[in-house]
Amino acid sequence: MTNTPLPGHPHVHQRDGALHTEGVRLADLAATHGTPLFVYSKAAMLDALAAYQRGFAGRRAQICYAMKANSTLAVLQLFARAGCGFDIVSGGELQRVLAAGGDPAKVIFSGVGKTRAEMRQALDHGIACFNVESAAELDVLDEVARAHGSRARVSIRVNPDVDAKTHPYISTGLKGNKFGVAHDEALALYRHAARLAGLQVVGIDCHIGSQITDASPYLDAMDRVLDLVDAVEAAGIPIAHIDFGGGLGIVYGAPGDDAPPAADGLWQQLLAKLDARGYGDRLLMIEPGRSLVGNAGLCLTEVLYLKPGTQKNFCIVDAAMNDLPRPAMYQAFHQIVPLAPRADAPAVYDVVGPVCESGDWLGRDRKLAVQPGDHLAVLSAGAYCMSMSSNYNTRGRAAEVLVDGQAAHLIRAREDAQAQMRGESLLPG
Numbered sequence: 542m543t544n545t546p547l548p549g550h551p552h553v554h555q556r557d558g559a560l561h562t563e564g565v566r567l568a569d570l571a572a573t574h575g576t577p578l579f580v581y582s583k584a585a586m587l588d589a590l591a592a593y594q595r596g597f598a599g600r601r602a603q604i605c606y607a608m609k610a611n612s613t614l615a616v617l618q619l620f621a622r623a624g625c626g627f628d629i630v631s632g633g634e635l636q637r638v639l640a641a642g643g644d645p646a647k648v649i650f651s652g653v654g655k656t657r658a659e660m661r662q663a664l665d666h667g668i669a670c671f672n673v674e675s676a677a678e679l680d681v682l683d684e685v686a687r688a689h690g691s692r693a694r695v696s697i698r699v700n701p702d703v704d705a706k707t708h709p710y711i712s713t714g715l716k717g718n719k720f721g722v723a724h725d726e727a728l729a730l731y732r733h734a735a736r737l738a739g740l741q742v743v744g745i746d747c748h749i750g751s752q753i754t755d756a757s758p759y760l761d762a763m764d765r766v767l768d769l770v771d772a773v774e775a776a777g778i779p780i781a782h783i784d785f786g787g788g789l790g791i792v793y794g795a796p797g798d799d800a801p802p803a804a805d806g807l808w809q810q811l812l813a814k815l816d817a818r819g820y821g822d823r824l825l826m827i828e829p830g831r832s833l834v835g836n837a838g839l840c841l842t843e844v845l846y847l848k849p850g851t852q853k854n855f856c857i858v859d860a861a862m863n864d865l866p867r868p869a870m871y872q873a874f875h876q877i878v879p880l881a882p883r884a885d886a887p888a889v890y891d892v893v894g895p896v897c898e899s900g901d902w903l904g905r906d907r908k909l910a911v912q913p914g915d916h917l918a919v920l921s922a923g924a925y926c927m928s929m930s931s932n933y934n935t936r937g938r939a940a941e942v943l944v945d946g947q948a949a950h951l952i953r954a955r956e957d958a959q960a961q962m963r964g965e966s967l968l969p970g
């Protein structure tokens with residue numbers, strides 16, 4: 542019996558000619574639940590979290606899972622039980638945290654466009670902190686909190702103006718970006734916030750981008766943020782917590798890609814800098830998303846048709862851009878592997894879905910030996926897939942299964958057309 546883990550995916554392995562997640566044969570899951578089907582490994586999520594927990598051993602730290610990466614209730618429940626707080630970006634996400642049994646006192650609220658209603662809702666539940674992204678938002682939050690009869694705990698998201706060297710759509714820490722407050726305006730804004738009766742300054746935060754594969758932008762951003770902490774505290778405004786955001790990348794396995802640093806190794810470097818600058822005993826917060834769930838998930842899909850062409854061969858599968866939007870949105874790469882490898886000679890295919898868009902592709906120029914009816918696994922599909930999925934083409938969203946050892950739990954039923962039409966109404970007459 543061979544048992545070969547896939548590189549970068551320690552909980553996905555080939556055993557006896559069949560691909561498994563932990564102890565569960567993926568072909569069995571496809572047969573039971575149909576495809577497209579997201580499959581997550583509980584152990585992979587907890588291992589990814591453990592790397593951060595090791596990194597912060599002996600420190601005062603709160604890990605707030607950035608739940609937009611994957612906001613399925615059972616996933617949130619897993620992280621809540623493991624002690625995580627949550628970084629939310631909408632009132633809807635707060636409701637998900639509550640439904641999953643998460644602690645609102647460990648919730649931080651990010652995002653450039655919080656509405657008054659969302660602010661009130663978050664104040665009602667006593668969240669830990671609002672990460673404020675503009676001067677205008679600060680004033681509105683002050684007004685809402687005073688009317689609410691409470692004080693909103695705030696952190697200002699500063700834009701350290703460092704280049705995270707990632708895809709422009711997922712780079713957030715540069716000057717031309719909509720996120721955060723410019724470094725040279727932050728001190729004045731802190732002084733302003735400290736004078737507002739509806740606010741209580743508790744922290745500072747930054748988030749420089751996503752799928753970052755290099756430690757240096759983090760180290761640069763930390764220096765810039767600590768320079769500001771020096772200045773804000775010199776102005777008599779104490780900063781209780783420092784939040785370094787999320788953004789650590791994962792291995793997607795594209796040819797020539799850089800491997801990101803491990804979370805514990807990265808934090809060793811960052812903590813050394815914090816210690817050297819005298820901030821090692823502050824309450825530290827982080828907001829990782831992708832790195833906690835990305836490589837814990839894959840998407841099973843069935844090959845529907847092979848369509849050979851003069852310029853391209855197409856492998857048409859039943860998963861599409863509405864299930865796996867990252868290739869269409871960011872030209873992102875996902876590894877695609879057969880569940881049961883065939884001995885036949887492979888051909889080169891573009892793997893595409895049924896959606897009526899040329900942008901509906903999952904992988905380009907992939908060498909595959911496949912036949913209609915075979916199943917493929919699209920790897921690294923735990924983050925920014927289901928949570929970004931849509932009903933385009935009136936396609937129901939996929940089902941989701943969480944594997945725990947030998948057990949497989951259905952955590953989201955496949956969405957049918959009826960569910961999609963709920964809430965719609967026909968014209969009268």
Ligand SMILES: *Cc1c(COP(=O)(O)O)cnc(C)c1O
Binds near residue numbers: 609750752787830
């Ligand atoms: C999206 C986001 C994160 C998480 O980013 P990842 O790349 O998934 O780790 C953290 N903080 C904020 C403010 C975000 O918008």
